[in-house]
Amino acid sequence: MVETERNDPVGQGPGKGLLQPGRNCWRLEHADRAAVLVDGEAYFRAVRAAIAGAKRSILIVGWDIDSRLRLVPEGANDGLPEALGEFLHEVVARRKGLQCYVLTWDYTVLFALDREWLSSYKLGWRTHRRLHFRMDGQLPLGGSHHQKVVVIDDKLAFIGGLDLTHDRWDTPAHACNDARRQAGEGKCYPPFHDVQIMFDGPAASAAGDLVRERWYRAAGCYPRKPLEQLVAGDRWPAYVTPDFTDIDLAIARTEPEFDERPGVQEIRALYGDAIAAARDNIYLENQYFTSGLVAEGLSTRLQEPQGPDVVVVSRRAESGWLEEMTMGVQRARLHARLKQEDRHDRYRMLCPHIPALEPECVNVHSKVMVIDDEFLSIGSANLNNRSMVLDTECNVAIEARGDARIRAAIAAVRDRLLGEHLDVAPQQVGAAVAREGRLLPAIAALRHDGRTLADLNPVASPEADALVPALNILDPEKIVPPEQLLSQFVPRETQAPMRGRLIAFGTVAVLLCALAAVWRFTPLSEYMHPEALSVVGQQLQQLPFTPLLVLLAYLVAALLVIPHSVQVAATGLVFGPWAGLAYAVTGTAFTSAVTYGIGHWLGRDMVRRIAGGKLSRLSRTLAKRGIVSVALLRQIPLGPYALVNIVCGASHIRLRDFMLGTLLGMTPGSVVMLVFLHHFTEAIRNPSAGAFVVLGIIAAMLVGIAYAASRVLRRRAAERFSAGEA
Template sequence: MSTHKVFDSNKNCWKTSQATHATPLIDCANYYSALHSSICNAKHQIIIVGWDIDSRIRLLHGEAEEQSEAPSRIGELIKWKAEQNPDLQVYILRWDSSFAFFDQREMWALEVWEDKTPDNVHVMLDDSIPMGGSQHQKLAIIDNEVAYSGGMDVALHRWDTREHLIDEPGRIGPDGEYGPFHDVQMVSCGPVVEHLAELARWRWNRLSDTAIDTPEAMPDHGNERPETWPQGVSSCFENVPLAIARTLPEMDDVESVQEVRHMLLDLIGQAERFIYIENQFTTREEIARALNKQLKAKPDLEVLIVSSYDPKGLFETEAFWASRLAFKDIIEDGVDTDRIKMTYSSIRDQQGRLAYKRIHSKVMTIDDRYLVIGSSNLSNRSMTLDTEVDVVMFGDTDSNRKCIAFTRDDLIAEHTGRDIETTESIMGGKHIVNELMNNQIAHGYVLTEINDEEFTEASKANIFRTISDPEEPLIPPVKGLGGKLTAITNPRRRTIMITVGLAVLACIVGLLLFISNTVSWLDGDRISAFLEESRGTYFALPTVLLVYLIGGLLFFPVTVLSLAVAAIFGPIWGPIYGIFGALLSAGTTFLIGKGLGNAGLRKLAGPKVEAVDKKLANTGIVGVATIRMLPIAPFSLVNLVAGISSISLMQFLMGTFLGMFPQMIAKGLVGDSIMQIFKQPSAETVTYLVIGLVVWIAMIVGSQKLAKMYQAKKQSDNAEDSEKEESEQCIA
């Protein structure tokens, strides 16, 4: 296959095209800054497709964040931009994800975006990927004139600078600090954007009832860079020919596409002198065999592979590290190992602290003729099961070949702690791999040959690899009534959450049923008998407190307890004892709720709890009192939810007292009347019962009216304050 005919749209690529300008963006600090700039300059349309798009991620850090007029966090930035320009349409398509990544994702991503952004921001979760696969394409299209593609997500644990310092204050997420992280993205403009935008629109339109319209004509900027090109970013490649290769699994409306797999195999077959690879995972044995074959066919060819070293968890160790041992054995079979090195980049500073650089990029160079920047790992799943997109640039001119060589040498320089000039000198000589591995600078980043036997042993097939790096869906398609095969997809995030919630609820209900069936005193009659024994003794109040405390923890109805206490202790002491018991029970379950909220229940509950939280915070004591007067939710449940919110314990207890004590008095009349009716039925006792019920109902109706009046007054006051502020601003 001759050099200029490698790209074959019938086999190894979807489209062939050209980028008027293109340049690699190395590491997330550079990509996030560029993306922030392009979003700020957008006028018409933003499309972002990703494995994850986390609204909490800061795109800017340090001085750039301090000096920027636009928000730094992407969720706030999109909201700000969409409100600023109502004609701008924003489309965000994120993978719905699987259970394995729950700890790495924003729990209620869809609801967060929908609740915090205006109507011109459209958000959707892609749940169409077959079981075991993932949505792995990473694209951002700005005004159909600038495109970002590659390996980077706007996600947790991604941001880092090119220095990859051991101590980096900006390298911290919602769940704590993380180590050095390396990735590569590409920004481009020109004809290539039309095709990447077409791919992004197709991804959205196949899932949504509201389609993204195809623009009538793509903007033509000639050889000039468009306004949405990121500020401060120069272009390395100019008018560079390229190809777009994809992986698509077989889905209900999609045939399997394995262009990436065929492209990489064809490119390896073109190598003459040097192949450079940096990739998160290297497990695809077909790729290893192709590399070994080319090494044997080309005696001068050398190969350098840079990947991660310390595995994250058992699944990564046994699925990817164990497979990498086999990958390494295949490449080195019958080949001088001085010509091929599989390495990792790490640093040990003068204090002896060691840090491993996490490699997440997906880059390959073939001599100085081809540069691949994409989303595909050298793994089974990336070749067949996940959705992927790689862009392959061809060095057709001296300038573009120099760009490919510079990108490769720049990356190697970063990983070896050298400057670019020294690296270029080594790359121009002989025995390149050995020279790169030798004489590296102490206390800087160095390349070291991997030794995965430290973590595991070679395994061609195991349960971990079957689950984490499959070639086919974990559950095969099933035939429908019409005989058509239907793919079994990953369970939706909402389905998983509902299942988990139902499981937790079932456990709680089961526990309560077990307690109610085994604890003989847990019923109304026995509680009344238990309270009756304490009447007239010094233990009356402690007994009531104990009953309310245990009843609250077991979600026993507070109304039943209040009526029982009133019936036994009368219309005066009954309400007094009852309110003390209710306050103790409410305060205890409130504190339990606060503890659960701090432990992560607030994150699990999502933005809906935030809405309740705001209402409680705005209304304070009056809001709590209103909730207590209206029988809208179980007593203990209200306590737990209030604990999750930001209202203080003192406000909560005062609101509970004001809302419940009048009811206690009414229940005292009702409860005592019921007891007297059973003991000595008469017109007087029936009258007391009727009066108590009327008072009770009147308090509920009155509380509703008071709540409405209070809310109306507060809205009126807020409106007056707003008008006053606007007036003062106008005067100023």
């Protein structure tokens, strides 16, 4: 094992390469073989084969783990159960002395609806006694455990960006509507691209040490290191051809400072050193692109007359409004900065483009860095600030150090990745790079119609840019202690009352989670059928307190981030068009007033501290035009309905203008929707030519409204895009 302290600059001094334990990596260990597994199909099949062959130890660490996952969707045909939880249970039960440790992040409430419920029961209580499951919350406020590591008998290890969870499996073909990409209820999730590295030898044992230390911190005991004589033999899947043989691998980590443990920022140093060492080409694949360190490093290299080409491959769109309003805005800002400082036209951001997939896109989730043909890094660390300081991360790095054999293997990995995205053979990529000498002209020569790499020029909308502060609290560049975090939101003299408010909000969150549990585990969801809703509506109309129930239902639905259109549609199905319209307008007004009041209660200062000075300028602009500006705001999907109301409540917009603008902006759409639903149900119950003509007219009106709105939004997006290009 090599584990020394070095603080000298990279590459200076005799015999020193880029990888230096104690500076930019934890340990530098030997591996007999290593293979880069591209996309979930390759990784999941290999990890299942390895787990099935385990003798004494299975170590699994993840950001998320789902016991329902089928590692091989079409069936592994190995005589073992298909679902991950049952598979692990059966493997452990069949092999005497085999211990399995599964450690996952004790996630925050933000991720609750996207996670498997009762995972402690499914992977812990009801499984074999030698299958140990823990959820790890040993982190500072706001951090997450993001490492993805599997180690088998300390003989074979997997590290990368893929968790053993849902919506990850895919093939390099990224075929549209691949039935094997099941997201539940017969739906397919969009294509998903990621990379994992598999390796053996002492390097795999080092990965086992990392997991055992994590388990000790979470559970208070160390899993036993398997004795060599009990785990003799090869764990490498026979069908996998290694990409590297007889090499040294570096393991680099990020660990936040916590509970008197010093922080570890090896990956931060590794990324910075690698960018600084680049000669001709920097190739990056990453889910996020917001890191201040990476921005500084790339900016410096782009301003050099003879600096390297920089190619960033990322996903076209963020996942959901929260990421779009945080990581998406920060990515757009970083991209704009690099374009401005790209004095020699050597920077491109690209995204995989599959025409038949529109409007969906390939979810690029990989975390890969290739520097020339000298350096390769694969792991869990994103190119964002969190991965450098706040979250736990683990990367594997390989350096050629002048070895032509390793250089060729690194180049082959890069060519395979680019070949997948460009839909050409890896050999064509290699030939183009050799011919052109640099990545950008090589990629330009290989781009073509159909599936390819398309230019990506993210531009934040003015509204989003105004709402997101320059210092994003969801992607901080340093750990902020809880008391300092509180002081950023609230003036010191009001901190005590704010703590009470936070406790109140926590209580509400618990109640909402309880409501979600009732919905999930009781027959309540069965009442959403139209026939049942109609019966329920007739019964409700006989009750004296029905209006109050409807108002409360609208408020709860808004806080649960249920779209307003869904609320209106449900009201129409239950109460019919006219009573439904009255309830919809009243419920909308009530919810708007309450959530506006919440924003006003929190205070303008607090929201301004969260969103920065740009919010003040935006709110003043809206206030100048009053009712009209609020009505237009309702046509722009800035974020969840309740959140927009809260922001408005904390802004310069007067309550009168807010309420009138809200009703003016939302009532016409509600009317059209309710009329359409009414005629639709009537056409189904009593089909006739006249009924379908009326239905067609209303449908045409809806399409026309949607088309007009989309034209306006596209025109505004084009204007922003042009501004970004300029």
